[in-house]
Amino acid sequence: MFSKNIQQKIAFHIFRLLSFSILGVLVWILGFIIYNGIQVINWEFITAFPKEGMTEGGIFPAIIGTIYLVIGSMMFAVPLGIMSAIYISEYASNQKWVKFIRIMTNNLASIPSIVFGLFGMALFVHTFGFGDSILAGSLTLGILIIPLVIRTTEEALKAVPESYRLGSIALGATKFQTIKNVVFPIAFPNIMTGIILSVGRVSGETAPILFTVAAYFLPKLPQSIFDQAMALPYHLYVIATSGTDIEASKPIAYGTAFVLISIVLIINLLAGWIRRYFEKQNPK
Amino acid sequence: MKHTELEIQELKIQVKQMWNLVIAQLSKTKIALLENNTALALEVISQEKRVNAYELKIESDCENYIALYSPVAVDLRLALSLIKVSNTLERIGDFAEGIARHTISQECKTIDVKIIEDLGIEKMIDIVLEMLLDGYIAFETENTKLTEKIMSLDIQVDELYKNGFYILAEYIKENPLETMCALRLIIILRKVERIGDHCNNIIEDIVFYVDAEVLKHNNKTSLK
Amino acid sequence: MMIEAKNINFYYGNFHALKGINIAIPANTVTALIGPSGCGKSTFLRLFNRMNDTIENAKLTGECLVNGQNIYDKTVQVDALRKNVGMVFQKPNPFPKSIYENVAYGLKVNGVSDKKYIAERVEQSLVAAALWDEVKDKLHQSAFALSGGQQQRLCIARALAISPSVLLMDEPASALDPISTSKIEELIHGLKEKYTIVIVTHNMQQAARVSDKTGFFMYGELIEYSDTKKMFLNPENIQTQNYITGRFG
Numbered sequence: 001m002f003s004k005n006i007q008q009k010i011a012f013h014i015f016r017l018l019s020f021s022i023l024g025v026l027v028w029i030l031g032f033i034i035y036n037g038i039q040v041i042n043w044e045f046i047t048a049f050p051k052e053g054m055t056e057g058g059i060f061p062a063i064i065g066t067i068y069l070v071i072g073s074m075m076f077a078v079p080l081g082i083m084s085a086i087y088i089s090e091y092a093s094n095q096k097w098v099k100f101i102r103i104m105t106n107n108l109a110s111i112p113s114i115v116f117g118l119f120g121m122a123l124f125v126h127t128f129g130f131g132d133s134i135l136a137g138s139l140t141l142g143i144l145i146i147p148l149v150i151r152t153t154e155e156a157l158k159a160v161p162e163s164y165r166l167g168s169i170a171l172g173a174t175k176f177q178t179i180k181n182v183v184f185p186i187a188f189p190n191i192m193t194g195i196i197l198s199v200g201r202v203s204g205e206t207a208p209i210l211f212t213v214a215a216y217f218l219p220k221l222p223q224s225i226f227d228q229a230m231a232l233p234y235h236l237y238v239i240a241t242s243g244t245d246i247e248a249s250k251p252i253a254y255g256t257a258f259v260l261i262s263i264v265l266i267i268n269l270l271a272g273w274i275r276r277y278f279e280k281q282n283p284k
Numbered sequence: 285m286k287h288t289e290l291e292i293q294e295l296k297i298q299v300k301q302m303w304n305l306v307i308a309q310l311s312k313t314k315i316a317l318l319e320n321n322t323a324l325a326l327e328v329i330s331q332e333k334r335v336n337a338y339e340l341k342i343e344s345d346c347e348n349y350i351a352l353y354s355p356v357a358v359d360l361r362l363a364l365s366l367i368k369v370s371n372t373l374e375r376i377g378d379f380a381e382g383i384a385r386h387t388i389s390q391e392c393k394t395i396d397v398k399i400i401e402d403l404g405i406e407k408m409i410d411i412v413l414e415m416l417l418d419g420y421i422a423f424e425t426e427n428t429k430l431t432e433k434i435m436s437l438d439i440q441v442d443e444l445y446k447n448g449f450y451i452l453a454e455y456i457k458e459n460p461l462e463t464m465c466a467l468r469l470i471i472i473l474r475k476v477e478r479i480g481d482h483c484n485n486i487i488e489d490i491v492f493y494v495d496a497e498v499l500k501h502n503n504k505t506s507l508k
Numbered sequence: 509m510m511i512e513a514k515n516i517n518f519y520y521g522n523f524h525a526l527k528g529i530n531i532a533i534p535a536n537t538v539t540a541l542i543g544p545s546g547c548g549k550s551t552f553l554r555l556f557n558r559m560n561d562t563i564e565n566a567k568l569t570g571e572c573l574v575n576g577q578n579i580y581d582k583t584v585q586v587d588a589l590r591k592n593v594g595m596v597f598q599k600p601n602p603f604p605k606s607i608y609e610n611v612a613y614g615l616k617v618n619g620v621s622d623k624k625y626i627a628e629r630v631e632q633s634l635v636a637a638a639l640w641d642e643v644k645d646k647l648h649q650s651a652f653a654l655s656g657g658q659q660q661r662l663c664i665a666r667a668l669a670i671s672p673s674v675l676l677m678d679e680p681a682s683a684l685d686p687i688s689t690s691k692i693e694e695l696i697h698g699l700k701e702k703y704t705i706v707i708v709t710h711n712m713q714q715a716a717r718v719s720d721k722t723g724f725f726m727y728g729e730l731i732e733y734s735d736t737k738k739m740f741l742n743p744e745n746i747q748t749q750n751y752i753t754g755r756f757g
Contacts, residue, residue, distance in 0.1 A: 093564075163601040167663070170557060171614035171670060172591035181617065182603050286690070287697045288717065351740040352716040 030261070037258025040251045046259070050217060054239050055248035059256050064221055065134075065229030066203050066263075069213065072138025072225065073145065073202050078195055080142070081149025088150070089157045090179055109147035114207040116144045121211035135225040137213025144208050145198040152194025156187040189278030196271035200264045206233040232260045288353050292362065295345055299366055299373075302338035303420050306373045309335065309380040310416065310479070314409040316387045317472070318400070328384040335377035342370040358493070365493040369423070372482045372489070376416070379475040379482075386472055392465040399455055403448045403469065408476045411437050411444075415483035422487060426494050434487045441480035448473045509573075510535040510674060510704040511556060516570035518551060520563065525551050527728045529570070533721070535673075538696060538705045540715035540736065543725035544756070549708045552725065553676050556706070557593040558586050574674060591618055594667035598679040600659035602651035602666070607634075607643050610651045610662055614670040629669050636702075637665035638695050657688025661695065668703075675699065677707040681714065693718050712752055716740050724748045 051057030120140025168178040214234035316325035511533040518526035634640040681689040
């Protein structure tokens with residue numbers, strides 16, 4: 001057969017080809033959406049309500065709705081997720097119990113998002129009687145991302161060297177003071193990155209909001225957390241599949257996709273930037 | 285200053301104190317001998333215990349210093365030389381005491397003063413005192429430029445000792461009744477000569493400490 | 509006696525880590541604990557600020573006394589104990605905060621809020637740790653900007669700030685270069701005027717240089733405990749002699 005050096009060369013070339021092709025797919029998707037979407041992007045598109053059965057006008061209420069949902073779900077998921085993670089990684093002494101919780105959160109993370117949507121509808125919309133509302137949607141999205149927040153927070157806490165904890169405890173600090181004053185601030189940049197990534201996830205999810213909050217069209221912005229709201233991914237879904245005039249609203253759909261992708265991209269870049277910023281502040 | 289350096293300083297101070305004591309002993313011995321001063325001789329004899337105590341103290345402090353601080357280079361040479369110097373000083377103290385004991389013996393009351401002058405005992409003791417003091421200065425200033433002088437002084441002491449030998453031989457022939465006294469004098473001369481040799485050893489130890497050179501058993505004239 | 513151990517036995521699960529240790533350490537002395545790796549000297553050191561408490565399946569019998577008080581008594585509050593018994597670790601572990609905040613940390617977590625007092629203690633502690641002159645112009649810079657040796661002195665200052673009476677040091681200079689090491693040793697020598705210091709070290713010369721008393725551990729037993737001078741000139745036990753002369757193992 002071939003000599004080992006030739007084998008190596010062949011393997012490298014195959015790997016390179018594969019990685020380039022993945023990059024190619026990404027560039028293609030982005031290029032396609034940017035090319036089609038950027039044509040409809042203007043100030044009005046971002047700041048106006050949809051008009052003419054959503055074949056014209058803007059996507060302003062969808063942007064605002066997505067922002068509300070992000071804020072709402074974060075307000076619910078972040079404290080809960082971080083506190084659970086702190087309990088699991090710092091306090092819980094029963095390792096079997098911790099293992100069980102960890103398996104459960106991982107299972108939660110792998111449940112399809114449509115199931116969350118149904119669960120949210122059953123629990124929040126009907127049982128709790130919130131109706132289709134920002135509250136119900138935020139809680140559903142929150143449950144969806146709690147596993148992500150827990151896992152990233154746990155990783156971030158685990159990455160804090162034990163010597164800091166010992167150093168603090170040895171000065172007479174309690175465990176809680178140690179976590180609050182030393183461990184958490186050190187872990188914060190990594191936790192922050194996890195939170196920002198989950199913001200990206202929330203802003204792009206369609207299924208969980210489908211039955212819990214999203215409205216096809218609303219003539220005005222939501223006034224309270226018990227109102228329905230429009231959201232970018234759902235808006236994209238309806239105008240592309242069940243609009244009044246699918247062909248006519250196509251440019252709007254591309255524009256919406258462009259805005260959505262831009263938001264997710266910006267959030268990801270922001271996550272990286274924040275991590276680098278804090279790492280500079282706290283060199284390990 | 286670091287605490288290890290303080291330990292060294294402390295050791296050096298002790299050695300200097302011992303040195304001063306030995307110089308005082310020898311000076312008193314000289315006066316006791318020349319002036320036949322029994323009281324002073326007795327003082328020298330009683331002070332000898334202090335010299336011995338210094339030696340023991342310095343020796344054990346040096347042991348501790350080496351054990352605890354693992355000295356190297358100049359510190360190690362210093363610790364080693366201090367042990368040797370304190371031993372040597374103690375020997376010099378012994379000789380001074382020995383001379384003092386001869387002074388108080390009752391057998392030589394009648395000896396005539398002239399023979400002591402002829403022998404140059406005073407000069408000999410003065411020379412070894414100078415050697416001892418020069419050694420002290422060399423140690424204190426950590427400067428070995430006095431080495432050559434000390435060594436040449438030792439040669440002078442040796443010459444005086446050799447001469448004294450012949451002078452006393454003549455003296456015994458002429459005054460057979462004074463033989464006992466004369467023998468005592470030769471012992472005293474011998475002790476002073478030995479003190480000179482010891483001063484020589486001390487400067488060799490100081491050269492080892494300061495310059496890290498070994499002069500021992502070298503031909504003295506080869507010294508630069 | 510500042511620190512006393514009475515018939516201490518300590519187990520990690522089935523492993524008998526410390527076997528019948530008895531020791532009495534006088535106040536205002538430096539005591540060095542030496543011995544081969546895994547001999548139990550660090551475990552022993554950690555008993556005195558109860559850093560072993562969190563280890564699972566650990567078991568302790570016997571009495572540990574600090575200032576006459578059995579520190580494993582139920583009435584003893586562990587954070588109050590640790591305020592009195594400070595600890596410095598092998599690797600410098602300043603918090604990712606400013607130099608000032610690092611030293612003030614112990615005071616703050618122990619409920620001190622008087623800013624003037626904190627500022628005074630920070631200065632006093634940094635002076636005591638021989639670091640003040642090097643950092644007084646950059647107190648609000650990150651502690652990570654300091655060199656390893658400076659960081660370790662900062663950790664010592666941090667421990668001193670809460671006015672302990674005992675300072676435990678677990679190989680405080682083993683991660684440092686020789687010059688930093690000698691500064692730390694010099695510092696330890698000076699600190700014994702006010703504190704009782706117990707230092708674990710792998711470096712026998714260091715033990716000899718800094719300590720007044722030395723304890724030699726082997727296989728979980730305290731083989732010999734005596735004045736450092738005696739230990740290094742004339743050890744009583746043949747195992748001690750073999751270890752300190754390098755003939756062991």
